[in-house]
Amino acid sequence: MEKKRVNLDMKQYGMFIALIVIYLIFAALTGGKNLTPMNINNLVMQNGYVVILAIGMLLCVLTGNVDLGVGSVVALCGASAGIVMMDYKMNMWVAIIAALAIGLLVGMFAGFFIAYLSIPPFVVTLATMLMGRGLTYTLLQAQTKGPLPANYNFIGAGFLPTYKIFFGDGILDLVSIFVAIIASVALVWAELKSIKTKKKYNFALAPTWQTVLKLGIELFIIWFFFYKLARYNGLPFVLLIMVILIGIYAFVTTKTVAGRQIYALGGNRKAANLSGIDTNKVFFWVYTNMGVLSAIAGIVLSARNGSSTPKAGDGFEMDAIASCYIGGAAVAGGSGTILGAVIGAFVMGILNNGMSLFGWSTDIQKIVKGAVLLGAVTVDVLSKRKKN
Amino acid sequence: MSDYILEMKHITKEFSGVKALDDVNLQVKKGEIHALCGENGAGKSTLMNVLSGVYPYGTYEGDVEYNGEVCRFHNLRDSEHKGIVIIHQELALSPLLSIAENVFLGNEQLSMKGVIDWTKTRQRAQEMLAKVGLEHENVNAPVNSLGVGKQQLIEIAKAMAKKVELLILDEPTAALNDEESKKLLDIMLELKRQGITCIIISHKLNEISYVADAVTVIRDGKTIETLIKGVDDFSEDRVIKAMVGRELTNRYPVREGVTIGDTIFEVKNWNVFHPDDPNRQVLKDINIEVKAGEVVGLAGLMGAGRTEFAMSVFGHSYGQKISGTVKINGEEVNIHTVKDAINNKLAYVTEDRKTNGLNLIGDIKENMTIAARPKFFSKRGVINGNDEILAAEEYRKRINVKANSINQVVGSLSGGNQQKVVLAKWMLTQPDVLILDEPTRGIDVGAKYEIYCVINELARAGKAVIVISSEMPEIIGTCDRIYVINEGEIAGELSSAEVSQEKIMQCVMAHNRKDDGNGKEES
Numbered sequence: 001m002e003k004k005r006v007n008l009d010m011k012q013y014g015m016f017i018a019l020i021v022i023y024l025i026f027a028a029l030t031g032g033k034n035l036t037p038m039n040i041n042n043l044v045m046q047n048g049y050v051v052i053l054a055i056g057m058l059l060c061v062l063t064g065n066v067d068l069g070v071g072s073v074v075a076l077c078g079a080s081a082g083i084v085m086m087d088y089k090m091n092m093w094v095a096i097i098a099a100l101a102i103g104l105l106v107g108m109f110a111g112f113f114i115a116y117l118s119i120p121p122f123v124v125t126l127a128t129m130l131m132g133r134g135l136t137y138t139l140l141q142a143q144t145k146g147p148l149p150a151n152y153n154f155i156g157a158g159f160l161p162t163y164k165i166f167f168g169d170g171i172l173d174l175v176s177i178f179v180a181i182i183a184s185v186a187l188v189w190a191e192l193k194s195i196k197t198k199k200k201y202n203f204a205l206a207p208t209w210q211t212v213l214k215l216g217i218e219l220f221i222i223w224f225f226f227y228k229l230a231r232y233n234g235l236p237f238v239l240l241i242m243v244i245l246i247g248i249y250a251f252v253t254t255k256t257v258a259g260r261q262i263y264a265l266g267g268n269r270k271a272a273n274l275s276g277i278d279t280n281k282v283f284f285w286v287y288t289n290m291g292v293l294s295a296i297a298g299i300v301l302s303a304r305n306g307s308s309t310p311k312a313g314d315g316f317e318m319d320a321i322a323s324c325y326i327g328g329a330a331v332a333g334g335s336g337t338i339l340g341a342v343i344g345a346f347v348m349g350i351l352n353n354g355m356s357l358f359g360w361s362t363d364i365q366k367i368v369k370g371a372v373l374l375g376a377v378t379v380d381v382l383s384k385r386k387k388n
Numbered sequence: 389m390s391d392y393i394l395e396m397k398h399i400t401k402e403f404s405g406v407k408a409l410d411d412v413n414l415q416v417k418k419g420e421i422h423a424l425c426g427e428n429g430a431g432k433s434t435l436m437n438v439l440s441g442v443y444p445y446g447t448y449e450g451d452v453e454y455n456g457e458v459c460r461f462h463n464l465r466d467s468e469h470k471g472i473v474i475i476h477q478e479l480a481l482s483p484l485l486s487i488a489e490n491v492f493l494g495n496e497q498l499s500m501k502g503v504i505d506w507t508k509t510r511q512r513a514q515e516m517l518a519k520v521g522l523e524h525e526n527v528n529a530p531v532n533s534l535g536v537g538k539q540q541l542i543e544i545a546k547a548m549a550k551k552v553e554l555l556i557l558d559e560p561t562a563a564l565n566d567e568e569s570k571k572l573l574d575i576m577l578e579l580k581r582q583g584i585t586c587i588i589i590s591h592k593l594n595e596i597s598y599v600a601d602a603v604t605v606i607r608d609g610k611t612i613e614t615l616i617k618g619v620d621d622f623s624e625d626r627v628i629k630a631m632v633g634r635e636l637t638n639r640y641p642v643r644e645g646v647t648i649g650d651t652i653f654e655v656k657n658w659n660v661f662h663p664d665d666p667n668r669q670v671l672k673d674i675n676i677e678v679k680a681g682e683v684v685g686l687a688g689l690m691g692a693g694r695t696e697f698a699m700s701v702f703g704h705s706y707g708q709k710i711s712g713t714v715k716i717n718g719e720e721v722n723i724h725t726v727k728d729a730i731n732n733k734l735a736y737v738t739e740d741r742k743t744n745g746l747n748l749i750g751d752i753k754e755n756m757t758i759a760a761r762p763k764f765f766s767k768r769g770v771i772n773g774n775d776e777i778l779a780a781e782e783y784r785k786r787i788n789v790k791a792n793s794i795n796q797v798v799g800s801l802s803g804g805n806q807q808k809v810v811l812a813k814w815m816l817t818q819p820d821v822l823i824l825d826e827p828t829r830g831i832d833v834g835a836k837y838e839i840y841c842v843i844n845e846l847a848r849a850g851k852a853v854i855v856i857s858s859e860m861p862e863i864i865g866t867c868d869r870i871y872v873i874n875e876g877e878i879a880g881e882l883s884s885a886e887v888s889q890e891k892i893m894q895c896v897m898a899h900n901r902k903d904d905g906n907g908k909e910e911s
Contacts, residue, residue, distance in 0.1 A: 256770050257770075257771060275726070
């Protein structure tokens, strides 16, 4: 039987490699400060909401648009949760449902104007951005509301159950180690299954050494990451939320009819329409979804801060948009991946984190982040041009 | 001394090791219309890009001699300076700017440095329009208010404004109907009288024999031969033979083994109004029926309402206030969306593959399966990826899409192969009725033949096939029966035994007269 071989697409891993390189650079600059268990934990907790927003934003970017309103919706939903708990003295479940409902409503509001009245998304979401922020200030009377109840704060700052043992000069959480083992087994199993399927259908396979190297790096990162978390305080609850959302959305975008319809719409709206895709419906749900994810991010943020503030989420839309572009999504729409957006979000996160540890001010951080965004997209565009 | 305005000698151009042009020679006499023929990918456009400086001097081997001197163009501007203007198939007009602005785009009429003299611009634009037979157009109207045919003429006016000596037209009539094409070709003849030399790239051989004084045929990056009118055999068959390198005995494959069955597609009393103007009726009482295994053509001039008919039937994708009934397999069906159409086994292979048919940044597999996916390649909304790959692979082989793999991006394929992908997309929805709208526009003779073979295969499988085409020989060559549509009405029905181009035109003309007659009676 003829054996087909195909090299792994390096571009697919380019941003991933860049992520590692940036991380190592800051490891060197800060003398390893960003390698500490506590810092790894902080990376997850500080970037949780940007990752959540980037996931939703990717869908908007796939349609060839953006949602400028997410920062405001984050604040509005956080504020609603705070008001329900503090002013109306209701329990946290009611607060969570209220926040999600408001996110859903804002999303549907924007989606309705975009999909059924054909108002450009840029304009609609610019409006929701202004309206959302104004509404938040009004609702909170420009005051910070807090402290929020501890069981609510668990969402943003809590950890999953642990089983700690003494290990070396500190402790080790066996639950994290256990999860790492499961993740490793799952990863290897998935790779083997994919190879098996490819063989069955006689598809091209990557050379064995490349597959082994790829698996090796992935396993190393998993173990590095979970070991560090195990040495600190176990698995943050935010990590669980992130992993679940990434899993769901990666599945939806690659393996479902609805997900592929978004790509088809972004690639050519007219052709998508004439292929039986209700593009208005796609637009509506993409922006509605963004509203709900903004609400989740709003809950996580307010829970981590332990308070609802009117300034919450300021500029988050830009971080989320930048994450998508850094992660390789096309500005014109139709191309990009959830994993790319997540990696993009972590690139931003590691930059923020590293520069803070290094002692650079937020002003300088903005300059660097801007330059990285421009650089990443430039490299992406140029490499695509070279191909043609 | 020499009477050649242009001599391209031993041109060789490589793209990363692959020779796109291999020792090509082209000689064009002053004041003639010289046609350049060849299948898609033969190297015609590459050659013209060398000539116009898109590929700068130094990136190719060989000499370009223009008016007896060797040229070293580094960009388009250099060649335009010398009076060489190229008009691409995709028009380079800015749709919202006025005609006058477009005519002098990049060549503005100035009163002083950087300031536009509007009076002069409009005046001169008027002069240029007169040269291309558009003297009655308002120079202040936006270009997108004109039809494609007139926009093409605006491009020529634009070239005239640049004091063109050598005009290159790349498939100028690809998007035009017969009438508009004729007008454009006559303008070319008029330009020739004014002493302008033209090079025309075209797939339409009847047009070439109408205007051209000489034909150079290119195949696989090499010059095959140059035929001169009045000296050599200039017939279409002769040119085709040179293009494909073999005698194409029949441009339309014979349809064998087809049994024509019952009527499976029927449209009755179909009325449609214009999407923007509820008072303007676009289609009036159209009645059409197609039997299983039958290939039926919709002939007519551009704008007659054929595409509008197809789109309005296909899930109300065009028009408003639509009335009438559609029967598929004997049952009346309600088709209000494209999804309904797909579910009722109706497929519409769209015209203009780039804007309506394909996601150009998506790969072959993605494009092939997009329409069939909800029904055949997914379960409760989750895609079965392996099934998709197998199906796409099967169709790639079956209709011979030339590509490295089904993961190749569609935008990088040639026109013919793109068209095959669109066709596969709709075949995968397993329809009983297929409407093919301009299935072979802008693709080469070989790919056309393959598409006709697919049409035959569909007929053999007992599908009802409707072909819409502006190329009358194609309709005549492929269809069992033809409806002639004119101004939104059926002007006549012709069987394949009686049909000819003249008959079709007679139908249209008779219908026009009848219309005029009715108008008089009413007034």
